[in-house]
Structure formats: structure tokens, C-alpha cells
Amino acid sequence: MSFQQSLNINSLVKSFGDVQVLNKVSLDVHPGEFISLVGPSGCGKSTLLRVIAGLEKQDSGSVSIGGSSVDELMPKERDVAMVFQNYALYPHMTVQQNISLPLEMTRLSWLQRLFLVGNFFTNTKQIKGDILKDVLKICKSLQLENLLHRKPAELSGGQRQRVALARAMIRNPTVFLMDEPLSNLDAKLRIHLRNELVELHKRLKATFVYVTHDQSEAMTMSDRIAVMDSGNILQIGTPNDLYTKPNSLKVAQFIGTPQINLFELIETQNGIYFWGNATTPINLHNKLATALALRPEHLVIETHRLSECDIHSSADIVRIEDHGSELLIHLTIDGFTNKIFVSRIPCSSQHVAFKQGDRIDAGFKLETALFFDSQGFLLD
Amino acid sequence: MRKISLSARQSISGFLLSMPSVILLLALYVIPMICLFLLAFTDYEMGNVVIKWIGLTNFNQVLRDPVFKRSLLNTLIYVALVVPISILGGLFIALLVHARTKTRSFYEVIYFLPVTSTLIAMATVWQFLLHPKLGPINSILKLVGIPAQNFLGDPTLMIATLAAIGVWQLIGFNMILFLTGLSSIPKEIYEAAAIDGVTNSIDKFLKITLPMLGPTTLFVLVTSSITGFKVFDTVAVLTQGRNQSEVLLYDIYLEGFTYAKMGYASVLTLIFLLIIVGLSSWQALHMDKKVHYV
Numbered sequence: 199m200s201f202q203q204s205l206n207i208n209s210l211v212k213s214f215g216d217v218q219v220l221n222k223v224s225l226d227v228h229p230g231e232f233i234s235l236v237g238p239s240g241c242g243k244s245t246l247l248r249v250i251a252g253l254e255k256q257d258s259g260s261v262s263i264g265g266s267s268v269d270e271l272m273p274k275e276r277d278v279a280m281v282f283q284n285y286a287l288y289p290h291m292t293v294q295q296n297i298s299l300p301l302e303m304t305r306l307s308w309l310q311r312l313f314l315v316g317n318f319f320t321n322t323k324q325i326k327g328d329i330l331k332d333v334l335k336i337c338k339s340l341q342l343e344n345l346l347h348r349k350p351a352e353l354s355g356g357q358r359q360r361v362a363l364a365r366a367m368i369r370n371p372t373v374f375l376m377d378e379p380l381s382n383l384d385a386k387l388r389i390h391l392r393n394e395l396v397e398l399h400k401r402l403k404a405t406f407v408y409v410t411h412d413q414s415e416a417m418t419m420s421d422r423i424a425v426m427d428s429g430n431i432l433q434i435g436t437p438n439d440l441y442t443k444p445n446s447l448k449v450a451q452f453i454g455t456p457q458i459n460l461f462e463l464i465e466t467q468n469g470i471y472f473w474g475n476a477t478t479p480i481n482l483h484n485k486l487a488t489a490l491a492l493r494p495e496h497l498v499i500e501t502h503r504l505s506e507c508d509i510h511s512s513a514d515i516v517r518i519e520d521h522g523s524e525l526l527i528h529l530t531i532d533g534f535t536n537k538i539f540v541s542r543i544p545c546s547s548q549h550v551a552f553k554q555g556d557r558i559d560a561g562f563k564l565e566t567a568l569f570f571d572s573q574g575f576l577l578d
Numbered sequence: 579m580r581k582i583s584l585s586a587r588q589s590i591s592g593f594l595l596s597m598p599s600v601i602l603l604l605a606l607y608v609i610p611m612i613c614l615f616l617l618a619f620t621d622y623e624m625g626n627v628v629i630k631w632i633g634l635t636n637f638n639q640v641l642r643d644p645v646f647k648r649s650l651l652n653t654l655i656y657v658a659l660v661v662p663i664s665i666l667g668g669l670f671i672a673l674l675v676h677a678r679t680k681t682r683s684f685y686e687v688i689y690f691l692p693v694t695s696t697l698i699a700m701a702t703v704w705q706f707l708l709h710p711k712l713g714p715i716n717s718i719l720k721l722v723g724i725p726a727q728n729f730l731g732d733p734t735l736m737i738a739t740l741a742a743i744g745v746w747q748l749i750g751f752n753m754i755l756f757l758t759g760l761s762s763i764p765k766e767i768y769e770a771a772a773i774d775g776v777t778n779s780i781d782k783f784l785k786i787t788l789p790m791l792g793p794t795t796l797f798v799l800v801t802s803s804i805t806g807f808k809v810f811d812t813v814a815v816l817t818q819g820r821n822q823s824e825v826l827l828y829d830i831y832l833e834g835f836t837y838a839k840m841g842y843a844s845v846l847t848l849i850f851l852l853i854i855v856g857l858s859s860w861q862a863l864h865m866d867k868k869v870h871y872v
Contacts, residue, residue, distance in 0.1 A: 253769050274775040286766035290789040299785070303775030311781075365774070 202229035203264035203277075203372040205250070205405055210259035212245055219245045221429035222259070232399050232406040234416035236452065237426035243409045246426070247375050250407065251280050263373055274303070279366035280375040284382060285358045287350040287365070294333055294346040297364045301329045304369065336364045355383045359391060367402065376408045380415065392419055413453050417441070425449045441493075447574035450491050456526060459497055459539045461490045463569075474511030474533035480564065485577050487569040494542035496566035499527060499558050507561030513539075515556045520545075527552060531560055617844040624838035636845045645832075646846065649824040652737050656825060657806035659741035660748060664802055665795070667745065668752025673787075675753065676760045686757070689750035697747065701815040704743055705730070730816050736823040740812050748805055752798050759794030763787065796865045800858045807854055826850050 205227040212220040219242045227233050235243040248254040250261055252273035260269050268276045279300075288296050302311060305325050310316040317323075337343050340360045350358055359379060366374060379395075380388045396419050399406050410416050416423045417437040424434045425448070433445045437453075444450035450458045463471045469484040480490075498507050512532045519526035527541045541560065552558070569577040582590075618637070621630045640646050675685045692700070707713050708729040716726040729739040767786055776785050810827035817823040819832065830850065834843030 251769075251773060253772065272777060273769075273773045274777060278773065280770070280773050282766050282770060284764075284766060286764065286770035288767060288770075288786065290792065299771075299776070300774040303781070308781075365770075 202403055203405060204229045205373055205407065206262045206265075207246070207250070208260045208262075210246065210249060210261070211257045212242075212249060212254065213257055219429055220249070220256070220259075223426075223429070223431055224259075225424055225431060225434065227405055227407065228421075230403050230405055232396070232408065232419060232421045234408045234410060234420040234423045235426055236410055236413050236416040236423055238452070239411055240428075241426040242429045243411075243426050244377055247280075247377055247407060247409050250373070251278055251375050252276050253280075276373075277369075277371050278373045278375055279369060279371040280377065281359075281362045281366050281379045283378040285350070285362040285379075287358060287361055289350050292347050292349055293337075293342060293353070293361050294330075296350070296361055297336060297342075297368055298329050298333045300365060300369045301332060302326075305329060332368060333364075336368050340364050340367075356387045356391065359383065363398070367398075371404065373405045373407065374402075376406065378410055379408075381410070381412070388415075395419060414455060417453070423453075425452055427452075443576070444568065445576050447489060447491070447570045450568060450570075450576075454493060456494050456540045456542070458568075459492045459494060461492070461531075461534060461539075463487050463490050472533075473509050474513075474531045474560075476509045476511045476533075476561075478509055480509065482569065482577070485569070486571055487577055488572045489570040489574075491568040491570065492539075492562050492566065494526065494540045496562050497529075497539060497541040497560060498562055499529070499541050499552075499560050500543060501559075504559055504561050506563060508564040510559050510561035513558055513560040515552055515554055515558060518552060518554060525552070529558075529560060614844050614847055617841055618848055620841045622841045622844075624835075624840055632841070636842050639842065640845050640849070645824055646829060648822055649826050649829040652822075652824060653807060653809065653826045655737050656741050656744065656809055657803060659738065660744040660806045660809075661799070661802045663741075664745045664748040664752050665798055667749045668798065669756050669791075669795075671749065672753045672756035672760060673783075676757055686754065689753050691750065692747050693751045693754075697743075697811045698815055701812065705816060708739065731821060733821045733823070736817060736821060740809065740816070740823070740825075743812050743816075744806065744809060748802060752802060755794055755798050755801075756791065759791045760787070763790045796861070799865070800861050803857055803861065804854055807850070807857075826853075 205225075207223060207225040207227075209222040209224050210220045211218070211222055221242075223242070223246060225233075225246075235246060237243050245254060249256045252268070252271060256269075260267050262268060263276060263278070288299065291299070305328075306316070306322065307319075310319050310322045310325070334343070334346075337346060340363060342357070342360055342364060345353060345357060345361075350361065353361065362379070376395075380391055383391065392415060395408075408416070408420065417440075420437060422434060422436055423440055425432045425440065427448055433440060433449045435443075440449060440453045444453060444458075447460070451460070461473065463473075463480075465471060465486070466479070469482045469486075471480040471482065471487065471490075473480060473490065498504055499513070504510065513529045515527055516530055516538060517528040519528070523545055525543050525545060527543065529539050529541060530537065531539055539560075571577055619631055619633060621632045621635075671685075671689060675682055675689070678685060707715050710716060710726055710728040710731070713729075715729070720726060727735060729735050763786070767790070768782065771782065771786055776782055808827060809825050810831065813819060813823060813825050813828045814831070819828050824832070826846070827850070830843050830846045833839045833846060
């Protein structure tokens with residue numbers, strides 16, 4: 199039983215008919231790492247997971263687990279476990295039967311599994327006893343002991359999720375593959391199970407590959423995130439890397455809620471740009487930029503912080519969203535017609551009583567701004 | 579105007595709304611059943627002006643009637659042949675057809691054709707196929723050295739022959755039902771099973787497919803049994819009950835319409851209904867516990 203195996207994906211290509219779903223995807227997952235694959239629906243993240251699991255065969259490229267290629271192995275031989283979006287529990291089996299099935303398939307021979315015939319083998323009973331012991335142990339760790347004899351239809355969403363996890367854990371796989379496992383649950387349970395999954399990962403120390411379309415899920419759970427779009431991995435990095443140094447506009451826009459503020463830039467002279475009706479120019483030293491992006495917390499509107507800002511423009515407050523701990527101020531900024539921007543300020547600094555319709559000043563520090571070229575790539 | 583309370587108004591509208599189905603139910607099921615039950619105790623014959631109450635005489639007569647006993651036995655043999663063969667065969671064909679992708683609809687149509695055809699018309703074809711001298715089936719038998727058989731005349735072969743035609747008629751219908759059942763099994767279940775190590779076809783069938791087909795199988799069992807017990811048209815057209823090939827419904831038809839003994843036929847019908855209702859409710863109740871519904 200060896201945990202902590204690396205997972206290496208080398209220029210995977212997969213097409214369905216004319217549609218190329220994976221476009222030379224490469225990814226190295228460190229042993230014991232929790233990596234998330236995020237991206238809009240149809241970006242190929244689920245297909246990538248299914249190729250790793252062996253449920254789909256790639257057109258070219260290779261997958262290795264623990265340094266050796268698994269391309270020619272069947273799903274069960276790859277030592278991976280998968281948790282499906284709709285759990286894919288066996289509806290006709292009890293919780294206990296669901297969880298013990300993987301063990302029965304590996305530990306019992308074909309004849310031993312046969313109804314009645316199996317009883318003729320002397321060790322069948324002992325093996326079944328061992329399986330039950332393992333099942334009970336897993337069930338205890340996931341608080342499923344009281345549900346052993348229920349069928350999946352009699353369980354709540356969260357309980358089904360746990361059963362699916364237990365079924366995945368029972369074989370001690372080296373790699374856990376999870377395909378949007380929380381997306382069928384209500385918001386509160388989802389947050390709760392996020393923490394449970396992170397705890398589980400810490401405890402199992404196995405390699406987790408987690409597919410989600412929910413960037414906040416990826417941000418809160420993963421060691422690293424791979425952002426995918428139309429069959430390509432755009433960027434791989436820690437949640438903080440992706441948030442602070444997105445390598446492209448797509449990543450910048452996909453990561454973070456509310457979305458990053460995006461301002462179009464028009465060059466006035468060589469490398470000189472103006473933001474809104476700001477009087478101070480931005481000098482990019484001959485670099486060509488077409489867009490400037492600012493995280494909501496970097497779009498400053500509070501008077502006491504504005505003095506630190508390099509660039510200012512006048513703005514109007516359109517709407518205020520009060521989240522209790524923070525305020526999201528929706529603004530229009532002079533020079534950018536018909537566009538709404540969002541500024542995030544903590545509620546503790548609410549000594550300024552902003553009102554809808556207020557005419558204010560908005561600005562930012564140059565070091566917080568991200569500049570992108572016409573292809574959407576980040577300028578250094 | 580006198581005020582009617584809300585609850586009274588609700589019960590009146592409830593009553594009115596249920597009227598159409600209540601009337602239909604009474605007219606189509608309940609009243610005929612009561613008439614049937616009452617007729618069973620009379621000597622009513624079609625065309626009679628006077629009806630006499632004769633108590634249990636008809637029932638006594640049925641129990642001593644050799645034709646009834648024979649028809650009951652024949653029907654039971656017929657059902658015992660048709661039900662398992664058409665269910666297992668239907669499931670087997672459904673599994674084969676389900677695995678096809680491009681030719682699937684072609685096979686569906688082929689196997690479903692017998693269900694749509696009228697048996698009275700197809701009986702001519704069967705009569706030709708099974709003809710003792712001219713039929714191609716006997717020609718084939720002769721080729722492999724088996725003497726020609728009189729399939730529709732030989733008392734030992736007749737019920738089996740009728741059952742074979744019954745299977746031909748039913749197997750396509752059962753196949754379609756099983757195909758629907760197979761299509762409703764989610765793909766993820768098989769994928770999860772593949773990861774869990776359920777890889778060979780027999781394991782997949784025993785662990786996933788068969789249990790997931792439970793509700794379909796129950797339905798197919800009940801409908802096939804009822805269809806089996808209702809066998810009539812093949813007998814009426816192909817053997818006319820000759821050489822002791824009577825079945826329950828044919829006996830009822832003979833007594834009631836050929837001999838016009840309505841009272842007696844009513845007793846037979848009651849027995850027939852009892853068997854059908856008894857069997858299907860037993861199957862439903864007994865199997866329902868074992869069957870998993872999603």
C-alpha cells in the first residue's frame with residue numbers, strides 16, 4: 199500500500215468526432231497534492247479526469263501514475279478511485295454493499311463471489327469478515343455506521359456523498375479523482391463538505407484531482423489549481439498565484455468573485471495611457487497594452503486611502519451591496535461609458551457613509567494594476 | 579340565497595369532478611362483474627325469456643366437466659411454456675439489440691413486427707408453415723431426417739406449437755420493455771463499476787444490469803402471464819379446439835356463444851378472472867418487496 203504517488207500527464211489529445219476536447223494537455227501533479235481543475239463547462243476538465251481514470255481512451259499522449267504509464271491499464275488496475283457528480287451509487291445495494299463491492303471484486307475470486315457456490319470455499323467467510331471489518335472502519339470515520347443497511351434512495355444528498363467517498367476510500371487508492379462532487383448539494387452543506395474533504399485529504403495524504411466549475415471551491419481547497427479553457431490548461435499555480443498574477447485575461451476573469459474590473463486602455467503616445475479622466479498618465483515604457491485589470495479591493499474610493507493612489511478619476515455610485523463584513527460598491531467611472539465596476543471595502547472603514555448616487559473619486563495604486571496585451575496575456 | 583359552507587361546496591365539486599371516472603368504472607367494470615356473478619347462479623341461455631335461479635348447480639357441473647379440466651391444464655402448460663421463454667428470450671434479445679448502435683432500430687422493428695401484426699391474418703401463414711405435407715418447417719425436418727409432424731393435429735404437439743406461436747407474438751414486446759429498462763440504467767453506474775473492478779460481462783450483468791432491471795422484469799412477468807392466460811385467437815383460428823386443444827378462454831367461448839349456455843360460461847369466466855387477479859396480485863405483492871425502484 200503506497201500512498202503519495204505522482205500523476206503525470208503528457209500532451210494528452212482527445213477528440214469526440216470533430217470536436218477536440220483536449221488539446222495537448224500536460225500536467226504534473228506532485229505526490230499527495232490536492233490539485234483542482236477549473237474552467238467553464240465544456241473546457242475539457244471532466245474529460246481529462248475521465249482519461250486519467252481510464253473511462254475514456256486518449257487519442258495520443260500518456261498518463262503515468264507513480265512514474266509508470268497506465269495507458270494500457272483498465273480503470274480498476276490504475277489504483278484510482280473516482281467520485282462522480284451524481285455519486286453513481288448502486289441504487290439496488292445497501293450502503294454496506296456499495297462500499298464493500300470494490301473489495302469483494304478484488305479479494306474474492308470469481309467462484310467465491312457466486313451465490314451459494316462461494317460458501318464451499320473455506321476462506322470465503324474469513325475474507326468476507328475482513329471486508330466487513332474494513333467497511334465498518336471506513337464507515338465509522340465518515341459517520342455512516344447508522345446507515346449501513348439503508349439504500350441510497352433513503353439517504354440525503356450529504357449522506358450519499360459520504361457513501362461515495364467511502365466507496366472511493368475503501369481500496370486505499372493512490373489517486374482520488376473527483377468530478378464536481380459537491381455541485382448537487384445545497385450551499386450550506388457544500389461549504390461544510392469542503393472542509394471535510396480538505397480534512398480527508400490531510401488524513402489520507404493521497405493525491406487528489408478535483409474537478410469543479412466553481413472557482414471559489416478550487417481556491418479554498420486546493421494546493422494548486424489548473425485553469426482550463428477550450429481544451430488547454432491556461433495556468434497552473436497556487437490559489438494566490440492565480441489571484442495576484444494571472445498570466446492571462448481569461449484566468450484573471452475566471453478567478454475571484456466579484457469578477458476582476460477590466461478597463462480598456464487606448465494609447466495616446468508611445469507607451470503613455472490615461473485611465474478615465476485621470477490627469478496623471480500611466481507610462482508603460484513603450485509596452486503595448488490594451489487592458490488594465492484591477493481586483494475589486496484595489497479599486498479605492500475611500501477618501502483616507504485615495505491619497506496613496508497614483509491614479510484618480512471621478513465616479514458615481516450606482517448601487518451598494520452590503521455583505522455585512524464588507525461592502526461592494528458598484529460604480530460608473532468617467533471615461534468608461536456604460537460599464538459598471540465594483541470596489542470592495544471592509545465594513546470597519548464605514549466611517550464614510552456612502553450613498554447611492556454619490557459623486558466620488560476612485561483610484562488605484564499602479565503596483566496593484568495588471569496590464570494585458572491585445573492577445574490577453576499579462577505584461578510584466 | 580342560502581349560503582353553503584366552504585367544506586360542503588368543496589365536497590360537492592369533488593364529487594362532481596370524480597363523476598366521469600366513477601360512471602365509467604361502474605359501467606365498464608363493476609356492473610358487468612356483478613351481472614356476471616349473478617348469472618353464474620342461473621340457467622340463463624342466450625335468448626331465454628325466463629331466468630331461473632339454480633344456486634350452485636353450475637359450479638358443481640364445472641368441477642365434473644372433463645373439457646374444463648382439460649382446458650385448464652392446457653392453459654397452464656401453455657403459460658408455463660410461453661412466460662419463461664418469452665421473458666428470458668426477450669431479455670436475451672434486448673441485451674443483444676441494446677449493444678447495437680447503428681442497427682438497433684432495425685432490429686427493434688424486426689422483433690416488434692409480430693406484436694403489431696393481426697394474428698388472425700398471420701395464422702394463415704403459420705398454417706402454411708406448419709402444414710404436415712406442404713409446410714417448409716416439415717421439409718426442413720425431413721432434410722435432417724426427422725419424420726414430418728402434424729404440428730396442429732397431433733395432441734402431444736399442439737399446445738407446444740401454440741406456445742411457440744405465442745412466444746413469437748410476445749417476445750418482441752418483452753424485448754422492447756427490457757430495452758427501455760436497459761436504457762434507463764445510468765451510464766455512470768457502469769463507469770463506477772468499472773473503477774470498482776466489475777469488468778467482465780457476467781459480473782456486470784449479475785451485479786448491475788439484472789438487479790437494475792427488477793421493476794421492468796416484474797412488469798414483464800405480470801403482463802406476460804396475463805397474456806398467456808388469455809390465449810384464444812391461435813386456438814380459435816388454427817385448431818378450433820380439435821383433438822383436445824381447448825384452452826380456458828376457448829372453453830368460455832364455446833359454452834357461452836356456441837352452446838349459448840351463458841350461466842355456465844359465467845362460472846368459467848369467474849374462475850378465469852380469479853386466476854388472473856390472484857396470480858398477478860401475488861406476483862406484484864411478492865416481487866414488489868424484492869424489486870428495487872429508483
